[in-house]
Amino acid sequence: MSSGPSGDKLIRVDMTNQSAEVVEFPDGWRLLGGRALSARILLAECDPTCDPLGPENILVMAPGVLSGTAAPTSGRISIGAKSPLTGGIKEANAGGQPGQHLMKLGFRAIVVTGAVPDPDRRYALEISTDAIEVVPADEYKGMWNYALCEALHDRYPKTASFISCGPAGELGLSGASVACTDQDNRYPARHAARGGLGAVMGKKGLKYVMVDPGRAPLRRPADREGFAALCKSYTKSYLAGPQMFKKGTSAVVPAANALHTFPHKNRTSGQSPDVETLDGARINESFKERGGTMHNCMTGCIVKCSNIVHDAQGRYKTSALEFETLTLLGSNCAIASWEDVADLDRLCDEVGLDTIETGAAIAIYMDSGKMEWGDSEAAKRLVEEIAKGTELGRAIGNGAVATGKYTGHHRVPESRGQAIPAWDPRPLKATGVTYCTSAMGADHTAGLVVKPGLPTEEMAWESQKVQIVNAVCDSSGFCQFLQTSLDDIRAFYAALYGTPVSREAIHDLGWQCLSDEWEWNDGAGFTDADDKLADCMQQDAIGNPPTVFDVPREIIQAAKQRMPAREDLFASKASG
Amino acid sequence: MPRVIIPPPFQGPTRGQGEIKVEGSTIRECLEAVDAEYTGFLAQVVGEDGALQRFVKLFVNEEQVLDESLDMRLGIDDEVEILAAIGGG
Numbered sequence: 001m002s003s004g005p006s007g008d009k010l011i012r013v014d015m016t017n018q019s020a021e022v023v024e025f026p027d028g029w030r031l032l033g034g035r036a037l038s039a040r041i042l043l044a045e046c047d048p049t050c051d052p053l054g055p056e057n058i059l060v061m062a063p064g065v066l067s068g069t070a071a072p073t074s075g076r077i078s079i080g081a082k083s084p085l086t087g088g089i090k091e092a093n094a095g096g097q098p099g100q101h102l103m104k105l106g107f108r109a110i111v112v113t114g115a116v117p118d119p120d121r122r123y124a125l126e127i128s129t130d131a132i133e134v135v136p137a138d139e140y141k142g143m144w145n146y147a148l149c150e151a152l153h154d155r156y157p158k159t160a161s162f163i164s165c166g167p168a169g170e171l172g173l174s175g176a177s178v179a180c181t182d183q184d185n186r187y188p189a190r191h192a193a194r195g196g197l198g199a200v201m202g203k204k205g206l207k208y209v210m211v212d213p214g215r216a217p218l219r220r221p222a223d224r225e226g227f228a229a230l231c232k233s234y235t236k237s238y239l240a241g242p243q244m245f246k247k248g249t250s251a252v253v254p255a256a257n258a259l260h261t262f263p264h265k266n267r268t269s270g271q272s273p274d275v276e277t278l279d280g281a282r283i284n285e286s287f288k289e290r291g292g293t294m295h296n297c298m299t300g301c302i303v304k305c306s307n308i309v310h311d312a313q314g315r316y317k318t319s320a321l322e323f324e325t326l327t328l329l330g331s332n333c334a335i336a337s338w339e340d341v342a343d344l345d346r347l348c349d350e351v352g353l354d355t356i357e358t359g360a361a362i363a364i365y366m367d368s369g370k371m372e373w374g375d376s377e378a379a380k381r382l383v384e385e386i387a388k389g390t391e392l393g394r395a396i397g398n399g400a401v402a403t404g405k406y407t408g409h410h411r412v413p414e415s416r417g418q419a420i421p422a423w424d425p426r427p428l429k430a431t432g433v434t435y436c437t438s439a440m441g442a443d444h445t446a447g448l449v450v451k452p453g454l455p456t457e458e459m460a461w462e463s464q465k466v467q468i469v470n471a472v473c474d475s476s477g478f479c480q481f482l483q484t485s486l487d488d489i490r491a492f493y494a495a496l497y498g499t500p501v502s503r504e505a506i507h508d509l510g511w512q513c514l515s516d517e518w519e520w521n522d523g524a525g526f527t528d529a530d531d532k533l534a535d536c537m538q539q540d541a542i543g544n545p546p547t548v549f550d551v552p553r554e555i556i557q558a559a560k561q562r563m564p565a566r567e568d569l570f571a572s573k574a575s576g
Numbered sequence: 577m578p579r580v581i582i583p584p585p586f587q588g589p590t591r592g593q594g595e596i597k598v599e600g601s602t603i604r605e606c607l608e609a610v611d612a613e614y615t616g617f618l619a620q621v622v623g624e625d626g627a628l629q630r631f632v633k634l635f636v637n638e639e640q641v642l643d644e645s646l647d648m649r650l651g652i653d654d655e656v657e658i659l660a661a662i663g664g665g
Contacts, residue, residue, distance in 0.1 A: 242633045242640065242659055249664025255631040256662070258620055259585060281630065305664075323664040427588075450662045452588030481664070544616075575663050 004030075004222035004497040008108045011125075011132055015204045016055060016114030018123055018134040025108045031493060031501070033065035035091040036475035036513040037109055038080030042089055043516045045111075048523035052084040052196075053172050053203040055115035061102075061163065061209070062110075064477020068103025068219045070228070071492055072235050074477040075100035075298040077163075077180065082524070083195035085174040085357070085399055086417040086441045089520040090195035093445065093474050095297040095306070096180030097161035098209070103477075104216040105129065116205030122170075123205050128160075128212040137207045142167055144350040144387070145179045145188035148208065153186060160212040164188060166352025167387040169202030173397035175357040175386075176202065179349065182297040182306070182319065189306075189319035190297050193354035194443055195418065196399070222498025230495055234488065235302055245305040245481045248294060249323040250280020250338075256323065259452060260543040261424040264331045266360075266367035267413045270424055270542040274336035278326050282338050283307055290314050303481045309342050318346040324444075327422035328359025333366055333379060340376035347383040353397065358383065360419030361396045361403040368407035411536045416441030416526075423448055425533055425549045426542050430454050432549045433463035436531045437559045439517035445480060445576035446470060459551060460558035465569050467559070468510035473574035475513060483573035486510070507565050518560065531556055578606050578650045581657040582617070589616035603634065603656055604646035621658060622646070633659045 008025040032040055038060040050056035059081045066074040077099030083090035102110070105127065116123060124137040140148055145166045152162055161181045168176035176198030179188035221227035253275060256262040260270030272278065284307075287293055292310040296303065297320065311317045321342055329348075330341040348355045362382060366373050371382075385393035395406035400419035404412035413420040418441035425432025430449035438446035447466035454462060469486055476492070478484045490501040537549040577597040582590055590596065590610070598613075600606035604622075611618035623629050627644070634641040635657040641648055650656065 244633075244659065245664065251631060252662060252664045254629065255585070255660055258629075259588075259662070448663055451584040451592075453590060453592040454584075454587075455592055 002220070002222050002498065005106070005219045008106050011107055011110045011127065013110060013112045013125055013134060014114045015112060015116050015123065015134070015206060018116065020125060020132050020134050022132060030497060031065060031509060032475065033067070033108065034062050034076065034078035034475040034477060035080070035093070035471060036509060037062045038078050038091050039089065039513050039516040039520065041109065041111060042080060042082070043520050046082060048082065048520050049525070050082060052082040052087070053199060055113070057082050057200055059112040059197070059200050059204060060109055062108065063099035063103045064475060066492055066496065067099040067477035069221060069496065070218050070231050070300065071478070072231060072238070073298070073301040073303050073479045073482040075300060076474070076477050076479055077102070077192070078474060079178045079192035079197045081197055081200040083197065084172070084199050085196040088416060088441065088524055088526055089439050089517050090197060091440065091474065092178065092192035092194045092197055094178070094180045094190045094192040095479060096182045096190035097298055098163050098180050098211050099477060100299055101161050101211040101213040102127070103219060104213040105211070110209065112204055112206060115203060119205070121205055122207040124207055125209045127210065129214045129216065140207050142170060145352055146350055149181055149186060149188050152208065152210065156210055157212055159214055160210050161186065162188070162208055162210055164208040164352070165198040165201040165206070166350060168352045168397050169198030170207070171389045171394070171397065172199045172203045173386065173394060174199060174402065175354050175361065175397050175399040177352050177354050179352055183299055184295055185316070187319055189349055191349065191354070194356065195440070198352045221496045223495040227492070227495035230492055238302055238482065245303055246294065247284055248280050248305050248307045250283055250307065250321060250326055252323045253279045253326055256327070256422065259450070260427045261422065262327055262331050263422060263424055265334050265373060266332060266363040266411055267420070267424065267536070267542070268540065270427060272331040274331060274334070277336050278330045278338050278341065280323070280326065283309060283321060286310070301479065303479060305481050317342050318349065321345050324422050325355040325359070328356045329362070329379070332359055332363045334373035335376045335379065336374060337376065343380055344376070344383060347380060351383060351387045353383070353386065356421050357399040357419045358396065360400040360413065364400055364403045364409050364412060365396065365407060367411055368409035370407060411540070413534050413536055414442060415533045416530060418442045420533070420537070423450070424542070425537055426547050427452050429549060429551050430459040430462045432533060432537070433459050433551055433556050433559050434467060435533060436556045437463065438467060439514070439521045445474070448575045450575070456551065456555060460555050461563055461566070463559045464563060465572055466575050467514060468507065468569065469572050470574050470576055471513040472506060472510040475509070478574070480574040480576040485573055486570045503565065503570050507569065511562055528557060577652060578654045578656060580606050580610050581655060583658055583660055585660055585662040586617065586620045586658065589620070590614045601649060602646065603636070603641070603648050603650060606650065606656055607646070631660055635659065
């Protein structure tokens with residue numbers, strides 16, 4: 001039996017002198033990918049006190065351990081750096097094709113340091129089987145993401161995929177996302193959205209990355225038969241099951257509303273009167289007359305949770321119109337129509353913005369009285385203003401906290417500087433524990449716990465458990481919606497490298513990722529005192545019966561103290 | 577008595593209980609019996625029109641109830657499991 005994929009490399013890019021070199025990937029890191037790899041590199045190489053928009057920050061783009069293999073739905077890519085939004089370590093995760101393509105070429109990560117000396121210049125990183133080089137890209141400066149990708153389609157082979165930042169990133173705005181192109185149309189609809197990593201990319205002068213795998217084959221596992229059998233059995237089992245996400249996350253809207261976690265009007269309520277018109281079922285109903293469909297964003301995905309949404313004239317409008325976007329840009333702003341949210345989603349993807357942060361910021365602006373609730377046209381103009389870099393546009397584009405300061409408004413739902421997502425910590429208190437303790441800040445993908453009846457004494461374990469599972473999942477390349485467990489992931493790892501991976505080892509991998517992140521944040525100046533939510537989450541009650549986030553501090557802190565593994569740790573599914 | 581398996585997202589009204597034995601000869605009767613003991617449970621699963629909520633799936637003895645009929649008859653040892661897709665970004 002072979003030892004599995006070997007000879008992997010890292011691409012080191014220095015934007016200060018626009019150079020790229022390929023270096024060895026440490027063999028001892030072979031079970032590190034995605035989020036865990038990003039954390040390890042940043043802990044080793046990035047000064048936590050650096051200016052997040054300066055040359056000392058390091059931008060990591062790392063596919064998962066299983067990316068580029070035949071494992072189903074395993075092509076996720078992690079983008080990591082010091083976040084200009086939170087001031088802490090950040091990992092944001094996206095689907096699309098670049099993760100698969102990088103790993104098929106044997107590149108475990110791209111590590112970008114420095115910044116171009118002339119901030120008006122733009123460059124691109126080209127990666128193919130022939131060459132890896134940094135090239136001038138001034139002609140793409142300021143381009144919106146869709147127009148950029150259309151131009152790149154003409155320039156590069158059809159096999160290429162792209163990672164880019166939009167005008168928001170080039171302006172250095174803390175709500176800026178990193179876009180990845182999807183499988184079918186190669187549209188920039190998959191975003192590593194949270195934490196402003198698009199600004200890190202933009203301020204380094206890196207406008208886009210092109211990855212062309214050509215005819216590179218899938219990565220070969222050590223135990224080819226065992227790996228193939230795992231792929232087959234997992235896929236068969238998944239497809240024979242309920243496939244709960246096959247109509248998209250937008251279908252969660254009515255369930256979330258029933259649980260009082262469909263925030264309305266800047267989270268002053270957990271339910272919306274517009275639940276019917278924002279329900280993802282309306283999107284699915286539109287497919288029959290307008291076209292559009294469900295699809296997979298990456299090759300090998302069996303979940304197919306992504307939607308392709310058309311307008312009333314049957315033309316492509318946007319893709320990946322998700323639950324969080326329908327909530328934060330819809331219900332939270334009292335915008336009632338899913339079609340208006342689709343317009344806003346497209347605009348955010350174009351400008352390169354996190355729809356959660358942008359929706360939270362716009363809702364604060366509305367709540368401050370400076371814009372009418374539900375004024376979708378004004379909201380669209382605001383997003384366009386972000387791209388122009390006006391004073392107001394910059395405030396909104398810098399996210400919820402910046403908008404709160406700009407307006408002087410008191411209600412700013414955030415944790416560690418990042419806007420709280422749709423999953424509200426008041427009815428979902430264990431999720432609130434995750435928001436308080438995760439180095440990521442208010443990030444539901446760090447560990448979502450949807451257990452409204454959970455006793456307080458179990459919240460620390462439930463949060464820690466899902467944080468560990470999600471950290472491993474986000475390091476593996478698997479999409480969280482495939483809902484793999486630690487036992488599933490270690491089985492795939494064992495077949496990939498021909499070496500058993502114990503439960504203890506996979507637990508250690510997950511815990512080490514969290515520890516690396518906490519250690520980095522300690523260096524950035526964070527303390528236990530920062531493990532909290534905004535006052536409004538502790539004061540403004542929602543739900544039935546009305547409830548606030550009132551988890552005792554000792555429970556919150558317990559989530560950061562490693563607990564002995566319980567049986568449910570290894571069978572629990574990723575949840576985000 | 578049939579058993580009703582309740583997923584964590586719906587355990588608010590049942591105060592964390594995930595498995596409840598109730599009297600009932602159909603799925604509907606069993607769900608109503610749970611609600612009689614734990615008010616607020618039924619509305620999570622069944623809509624105002626009396627049909628299964630769209631985001632919920634039912635399994636009886638691990639077989640999906642494909643026609644989503646709440647009038648399906650149950651035996652005394654049957655298990656009704658409720659599944660709901662609650663998650664997503």
